Amino acid sequence: MVGGGQLARMTHEAGIPLGIKFKLLSNAPQESAAQVVSEVVIGDHRDLDTLRAFARGCDVITFDHEHVPTEHLRALEADGIPVRPGPDALVHAQDKGVMRAKLDAIGAPCPRHRIVADPADVECFADEIGGFPVVLKTVRGGYDGKGVWVVRSSKEAAEPFRAGVPVLAEEKVPFVRELAANVVRSPHGQAVAYPVVESVQVDGVCDTVIAPAPDLSEELSGQAQELALRIAHELGVVGHLAVELFETADGRILVNELAMRPHNSGHWTQDGAITSQFANHLRAVLDLPLGDPRPRARWTVMANVLGGDYPDMYSAYLHCMARDPQLKIHMYGKDVKPGRKVGHVNTYGDDLADVRERAAHAAGYLRGTITE
C-alpha cells in the first residue's frame, strides 16, 4: 500500500486475520501506518524509481491517498504490476474536472458545474446558475476543505486561480444533509454496497457518521446504492469507492465527491458491519470473494477525534474507557495538533440518541472540549 496514513494503518490491521503480507511505502518512519507494519519502505510516492523499487515483488499495489501521479501509475502497469484501482479509474478521484465530465457522460446527477478560466468567467457562471454564491475547487490536490472556496462575488474569486491549477466552479447546493454511499468492487465485477450513511460535517471536515442514515427513505437509499454501484462499474473502480452525496430538500441526491480507497464515512464498518471497509478493500484489490457488508447493530455512530489544545490525551483516554466499556476507540498513533484527526470512536446499539451521545461525548472528551 502506498501512503503511510491512518487508512493504511487500519488496512494492515484488517489484513492480519486474512493472512495478507502487507508492505508499506511511507514518507517517514513515524507516520501512522509505519509504526505498526513490519515491512516498510521509506520514500516519496511522487518518485517513479521509488515506486518501481517498492512495487517489485508485490502481487498488487493499492493506495491510502490519491496523490500518486497518474503517469506513474501507468508506468507501473506497463511494468506488469497490477494497480488497483487502476489509473483510468483513479484519475476520477484525482481530478475533479475529469470526474464531473465522466459523471455527466454517464448521467449521474451532479451540482451544476463547469471549468472556469478567471474571476470574470466565475461571474458568467454565477449568472448562468442564477447568481452567487459559487463554489470554486482546484481540480487536483484538495481534501478536507482545503482547495475549496465559497465565493460571493468575482472579487472574492482571485485566490483559487493563484496556484495555476484548473478551477472548477459549482453551484452551492442548498442541501439538507450529506450522505455517503460506499461500495466495494472486485476486478471480476463482484460488488457489495454498504448501508447509506449520514455524514455530519463541521468546518468542512467530517465530524460524525451515522449508519444507516436516519429517516432515509428506502427509495432514496436504494437510488444512492445503485448510483454508487453504477459509478464503480462505469469507472472501472477496483476496491472501496466512497460516493459523497448531497440530499436536497426536494428529495434528490447529487454527487459531491468520489474517493477510491477506504474512507472516513466507512470507519463505522470496523465495529458496525459484518465485514469492514478495510477488509473488503483488501479482498477486492486481491480479487478475493467479498465479505458481507450488512450492519451488525441497529445503529452505529462514528465520531472523529480531533487534536485539542493539550498534546497529552492519556488521562482522557483512560476516562473514556472507564466511562463507557462498550466504546470502540481507534487511535492513529499521531502527535496531537489542534484540529488534526488523531483517531475516531465507534459506538453502536439500539437507541440512536444514546449511541450518538456516547460517541459525541468520547470524541469531545478526547479533544478536550468536554471536561466532565
Add this chain to the structure above:
Amino acid sequence: MVGGGQLARMTHEAGIPLGIKFKLLSNAPQESAAQVVSEVVIGDHRDLDTLRAFARGCDVITFDHEHVPTEHLRALEADGIPVRPGPDALVHAQDKGVMRAKLDAIGAPCPRHRIVADPADVECFADEIGGFPVVLKTVRGGYDGKGVWVVRSSKEAAEPFRAGVPVLAEEKVPFVRELAANVVRSPHGQAVAYPVVESVQVDGVCDTVIAPAPDLSEELSGQAQELALRIAHELGVVGHLAVELFETADGRILVNELAMRPHNSGHWTQDGAITSQFANHLRAVLDLPLGDPRPRARWTVMANVLGGDYPDMYSAYLHCMARDPQLKIHMYGKDVKPGRKVGHVNTYGDDLADVRERAAHAAGYLRGTITE
C-alpha cells in the same frame, strides 16, 4: 510481548486501534507475529541478557507463552520492569505441581492428584483413587496433549519419568464435556468475566469452541465464572486467565488447566464479544480500564484450522470466502504442516446448528477433509 506465535500476532492486531506501541521478542523472523509487527527483536526468551535488552524502554512485559524461566521474570522485576502476569502468578501456569497445590489451598475443585516419584508410586496412587487409568503429566513444558499420558498400568508409566522432570498423577475424570471460564484482571483488581464456553477437544487439541456453552445451567455458569475470578484474585493474575474445566455427570466442575495469556478458548471473542480477549489482555497489562466482555451474538462458534496434506490452502481459502460471506477467517501466516494449527474461523448467528455447520465446514474445507 515475549513470544512470536499467533497469540502475539492477534494481540498486536488488537493493540493497533488502542494506539499501543507493540514490541516483540521472537525466536525467528518468519514466526507468526514477527511477520506483522513493526518492532521485532529476534532472540531467545530463555536467555536473560536477551530479555533484559528487549525489556529496556518497555512500559510493561507480557507473554504469548509460559516458557520464560521464572527466575528470569524475577530478575526483570528486580530491574524495575513491570512483568504482567508477574512470576508469582505465572508460575501456576508454568508448573502444574505448584498450580495443584495452590488450588487445593484455596479450595478450588480439582481432580484427585499428587506428585509421583516412579511407576511403583503411580500404582499406589491408582490404588488410592480406585484403580487405573491414571493421567500422568510432566509438571513443566507440556501443551496441546504433549507431556500428558493416560496409563492403564504401572508398566505403561515409565516414559513420563524419563525426562527427569517431576511428574503429577491425576485421576482421569469421567467428564461429560470440557468448559472454559475466561476472565481478565487488572493490576488494581478490576476484573471481567466472559461467558463460559464449551471446548470440544479432538486428540487432545482444541477443535471447536461454542460460546456460550449450550444448555449450561445459570447456576453452574455462575459458579465457573466466580471460580475463575477467585483464582485470578488469589493467584494475583494480571491479564487474561483461561480456566479449563471438566463438567462431570453429577453437575460439578473441576479445574483441568490454567493459562495466563490469551487462549484458544477465547478466540471467539474477536468476532463474538464487544471486547476481544486480546484487547482486554492488553488493557489489563497496561492498567487501562477493561472493556465490556459481553457477547454480540446469540451464538458464536470458533473452529481451529489445522494443516492438512496440501501445503497450498489458497484455493480452499477462496472457496470458503465465496461460500460464506459472513465467515470470519483468522490466518496465522504459518507454513502448513499436517495437524499444525494454522488459523481459525469464527461464525456467529441465532441458529446454533447453522453456526456450527458453517464453522465446521470452513475448518474442514481449509484442512482438506471436506472437499465439497
